Amino acid sequence: MDVRSLVEELKETIDAERVSQNDTILEQHSKDESYHTPNLPDVVVFPKTAEEVSKIMKLAQKYKCPVIPFGIGSSLEGHVIPVKGGISLDFTLMNEIIDIREKDLLVVVQPGVTRTQLNEALKGYGLFFPVDPGADATLGGMAATGASGTTTVKYGTMRNQVQDLEVVLADGTIIHTGNMAAKSSSGYNLTSLFIGSEGTLGCFTELTLKVHGLPExxxxxxxxxxxxxxxxxxxxxxxxxxxxxxxxxxxxxxxxxxxxxxxxxxxxxxxxxxxxxxxxxxxxxxxxxxxxxxxxxxxxxxxxxxxxxxxxxxxxxxxxxxxYAFIHTYRGRKLMATDVCVPISELAGAIYHARKALFKSGIPGGIAGHVGDGNFHVTLMIDTNNAEEIARTKQLNKELVEYAISRRGTCTGEHGVGLGKKQFQRLEHGAAFDYMKKIKDVLDPNRILNPGKIF
Amino acid sequence: MDVRSLVEELKETIDAERVSQNDTILEQHSKDESYHTPNLPDVVVFPKTAEEVSKIMKLAQKYKCPVIPFGIGSSLEGHVIPVKGGISLDFTLMNEIIDIREKDLLVVVQPGVTRTQLNEALKGYGLFFPVDPGADATLGGMAATGASGTTTVKYGTMRNQVQDLEVVLADGTIIHTGNMAAKSSSGYNLTSLFIGSEGTLGCFTELTLKVHGLPExxxxxxxxxxxxxxxxxxxxxxxxxxxxxxxxxxxxxxxxxxxxxxxxxxxxxxxxxxxxxxxxxxxxxxxxxxxxxxxxxxxxxxxxxxxxxxxxxxxxxxxxxxxYAFIHTYRGRKLMATDVCVPISELAGAIYHARKALFKSGIPGGIAGHVGDGNFHVTLMIDTNNAEEIARTKQLNKELVEYAISRRGTCTGEHGVGLGKKQFQRLEHGAAFDYMKKIKDVLDPNRILNPGKIF
CATH class of the missing domain: 3.30.70.2190 (Alpha-Beta Plaits)
Structure with a gap:
């Protein structure tokens, strides 16, 4: 890939100031909050509009250059790490709340808006947005991960909250996946296909989200x-x-x-x-x-x-x-959180099994989780310089995942696949995994969209 | 297509008794409850297992023969009409409730189970299944249509109730699209892609559905x-x-x-x-x-x-x-129901517009609907022998749909696309429609699955 020409063309296409190869900026976009190994992007671009994202995508196609959408980097599974370099597409400048449709209980936001920013704006309307992963993630990132949190037991996950997405596809086409009606039986449900696609099918440039009246x-x-x-x-x-x-x-x-x-x-x-x-x-x-x-x-x-x-x-x-309490307490170690989710009838058995495995492993940690949904996390504080400890941690995670899948659960309730759960996709999805790949290939034939993730 | 050899091979593959070319049976499978023109299938097959459906599908591929899944024919948009002939796949014999998982609030059913049959079985457990389209439809048909009904304002549509689908794909592969965990961020959400796909992406052979405690x-x-x-x-x-x-x-x-x-x-x-x-x-x-x-x-x-x-x-x-009250009152006429859904802030305007259009048209009918969701139906009783009246009805529907779409609504809230809403797909979905087609082509390259519907 001729990075130099690509960067020149990017600078000609949008403001040169918003195309950066500054070392600090590259380093900021090389990692997330996970234990996964960072890798530098070739360039970081800060688009302001969907049209700009479309132009960037067309250039990326020309150069067969990876494109990795980036929110605030709070992923726990390496989603935003540019494992093959390329363009880190930072949505910081697309952080506008475009419309608050009180009567429809809908809001239209740009992908860089964070959940606390949105809730701050909604307060005056007596409304709130319920999905709350721990971090103050961007809503674009939350939709891409299929995030959820403590209120999911009542309000559901991002899948239940996203009404419509504006998506820039790999070929630069801009589509809307939904509408503003409370329900629809018209055509294939692309909205749900894109939620949780982790940047591998397209980049979100606008989200229409459901909001709720503050409870009495x-x-x-x-x-x-x-x-x-x-x-x-x-x-x-x-x-x-x-x-x-x-x-x-x-x-x-x-x-x-x-x-x-x-x-x-x-x-x-x-x-x-x-x-x-x-x-x-x-x-x-x-x-x-x-x-x-x-x-x-x-x-x-x-x-x-x-x-x-x-x-x-x-x-x-x-x-x-x-x-953060764990990170603070075990300075020098990195946090790794398992994320299985099981049918509620299997929860007691799964947590019993996980506790035994945790104590046996000798790795410092604890268990917490959204047990109302059957989702729990074993927090593990690992010394990433200790290969044996990393191996032990991975083995522990593998045991938990295999247990969950054998009980018709899932390897990830809310953190997403990213890099850490790729190895479990075949086991979890069986033959369906091949058809996910086919859909990926038809929407992104040159595999420029967040390569190395999920598949 | 060599129908005779196909039928012979079908009879060799499954019980000959469950492969029928009886005139009455062909006629029963030529139509639904809509005003759309019936068309005979070449043969009706009554499978008993997913494995049989898979074998039938492989034969259909060999003969490039259309396959049209059939529940009880209660569609209102011609979904089950074999417009190009082929195999009508009748799921009457796959009507078993396989598992009631009380603790998980989940049930596993075969696609031919109807909603009242399920609710009858759930009563003893203090549980119920909420989605209630007017007809006593099969759950397979309801999932294929993305059906909803009067309780959707609280409990959601089929999209919210289906936890997992067993699907036989066009190539005969049997996949599961989900699991039994309350939430998952693992891989692409194929469940939502198949719900509302109207038999154009695969045939459902087992459904895992959410059920709810009977309200106190x-x-x-x-x-x-x-x-x-x-x-x-x-x-x-x-x-x-x-x-x-x-x-x-x-x-x-x-x-x-x-x-x-x-x-x-x-x-x-x-x-x-x-x-x-x-x-x-x-x-x-x-x-x-x-x-x-x-x-x-x-x-x-x-x-x-x-x-x-x-x-x-x-x-x-x-x-x-x-x-039925309308059908009974206007004997000799056929019912045609519009089905737009609009953002709730647009509902008053949309219904005002629809009433004016209805009265102007002079066609007997009325308005009713699930207004809590912004979804309403204009019921029209038409004389299908009167070409001018049919034209007037179609024009009325077109006006309503264009109004709804211009207000960010949808041409169909719950009846599906089938034959009647095909013409509005491009207007509603724009460029996204091309990508729906691409997904259809990759999953059903020979277009044997319910051809002539949606696209």
Whole structure:
């Protein structure tokens, strides 16, 4: 690839200032928040419009040059690492909230808008956007990963929130995948195909997202258990009873300890469930009463309500900062998080199996997760200079994934495939994987879109 | 195509008794419930397993013979009409409920199971399957159409309910598109691609579906208005207030009149909204109170609760029998239903426009719809022997569709494309339509799967 000519042509096509080969900028775009090995892109470009992205794509085709869309680099599976160099397409300058359609409960945003930026803008309208992965990711990145988070048990994942995408395809064509109607049976559902495609099918240049009315009443609760088994079985029964919890998170005692140290909190160092309920006050009180009853049946010792806004926020801040608490506590080590998701009936068995495997591995870590969805993470703090420890970590992840897939679960509930889950795609999807490849080949015949990811 | 050899080979491949060229059976498989012109298949085959479907598909490839999956023929857009002859693949014998996974709120069914059959089986578990198009369609057909119905405003469409599909592809390969975990970010979302693909990408041989706990408490309400405008604006405000209604249906005065005549009921012949609320009793009471307040602001004269189970059922039976009421009243004419869906902010304008167009056309009919989703149907009773009237009906539909698409809506909210909406695909999807075609071509290069539909 003649990088020099490519860069010259890029500079002629859009502002030269927005085409960078500065060392610091290249280095910033070589990595994400994962343990995967960084690799430099050849050039970083900062487009401002879909038309510019289209022009860049056509140049990339001409040079058969990889294109890697980049949000803020908060991926946990190496999605944005330019493993074969090429153009890192940074969407920082496309961060405008274009339209807030209150009546339709829809917003139109550019891909570089972050979820907290959007929620800040929505506040005044009494609306909010529910999907909350830990990081303050960009909405384009979240859609590309098929992200989810703590509120998914009630509001769903990005798949449920994206109404329409404007996508620049590998050949530079700009398409819309959907419309603004609440439902449609017209043509193939391209929106869902692109969500979770991790930049391998096209680059998103505009997203229409569903938003929700702020709930009339919110209550959080903390439930402390003697054993992880009790906590997991309790949450399974709460789901089974059809109680519409808005959040249902497990934090094990190891994680609680790290969190307390880092956040100067004094939560009991016991397996804990964190709940949140959204609704009208009287309906919610009945839900909470029923939940408490179920938890009692599973030896819950403490069930503490947090109606106060500040206390509730503290609770969820702790949950969201959990990864940082681990990183802070184990300086010099890198975080690796497993991400399996299993049918809820298999959750207790899967977590039991994971805990045994974690303790046996001797690697420092803990278990936490969105147990209301059957999704949990084993956080592992690894010394990336220690080849034997890396091998042990990978073996542990492999065991967890194989266990989950054998129970009709998935290797990744929310972090995506990226580099880390490629090896499990055939096992998980079987013959379907070949047809994913065929679709990839027909939409990106020269394989310029985020090569080396998923496949 | 050498039909005789094909039929011989089919008979050798599966029981000869399940390969039929009987005139009555061919005729039954030539049509659906729509106004579209019937056409005979060459042969009807009744498979019992995915493996048999795979063998049939391989034979179809050999003979380049069309394959048209057939449920119970309740389509409203000609989906199952073998416009180019071929094999009508009837799933009547694949009607087993394979597994009810209570804890996971999932069921595994064969494609020929109908929605009432499933709900009958679920009753004993305190569970139900929410999607309810008017007809007692098969679940395979509903998934293929991307069907929805009156409860979609709360529970979503088939797209939200299908967890996994077993699909026999055009080359005979059997794949699974998903798993049983509540969420996954692993690989491309093929499940959503196949839902609504109308038999053009593969044949479903097994479905894993989400089911829901029967609500603790259910209340229905009937709200009578002086004008359609008031009724529509009221429902828009109810949605905007975030009240989680389970059903929100509009029936206009023309439709109410036909319904009363047919069902021997005496509902007021006025624009009416039918609501249903699901939840715990105290939460629901608060929702109903707030709804009534909003409706009052829109000059609602009568707001009648129906808590009684029998009365509630009567109300929804009336709603579901509406099409039959029209067919019964206008004997000799055929029903044609438009199916646009618009963003909720555009609903009042769209219905106002549709009513004007309906009255101007002079064709007997009425308006009803799932207005909570912005989806409504103009029911038109047409004399299919009158070419001028058919032309007038098609023109009316075209005007409605163009209006909807110009407001970022869709030509079909739930009936699918089939034969009737093909002409609007380019207008609605723009350049994206070319890429749908590319995906079709790569999965079905010889175009044997339900040819003549969508494209």
């Amino acid at each position: 009443y919110v209550m959080a609760a903390r439930a402390v258990f003697q054993t992880v088994d009790d906590a997991v079985n309790a949450v399974v029964d709460v789901r089974q009873a059809g109680i519409p919890v808005a959040r249902a998170e497990l934090v094990d005692e190891q994680t609680m300890h790290v969190v307390n140290e880092h956040s100067q909190t004094d939560f009991p160092v016991k397996p804990t469930l964190l709940f949140e309920f959204h609704g009208n006050q009287s309906g919610l009180m009945e839900d909470v009463r029923l939940t408490k009853q179920i938890l009692d049946d599973h030896n819950c010792r403490d069930f503490i309500y947090e109606t106060d806004h500040a206390k509730r926020n503290q609770l969820w801040k702790v949950r969201h900062n959990m990864a | 408490y259910v209340m229905a309400a009937r709200a009578v208005f002086q004008t359609v405008d008031d009724a529509v604006n009221a429902v828009v405000d109810v949605r905007q207030a975030g009240i989680p209604v389970a059903r929100a249906e509009l029936v206009d005065e023309q439709t109410m009149h036909v319904v009363n005549e047919h069902s021997q009921t005496d509902f007021p012949v006025k624009p009416t909204l039918l609501f249903e609320f699901h939840g715990n009793q105290s939460g629901l009471m608060e929702d109903v109170r707030l709804t009534k307040q909003i409706l009052d602001d829109h000059n609602c004269r009568d707001f009648i609760y129906e808590t009684d189970h029998a009365k509630r059922n009567q109300l929804w039976k009336v709603r579901h029998n509406m099409a």
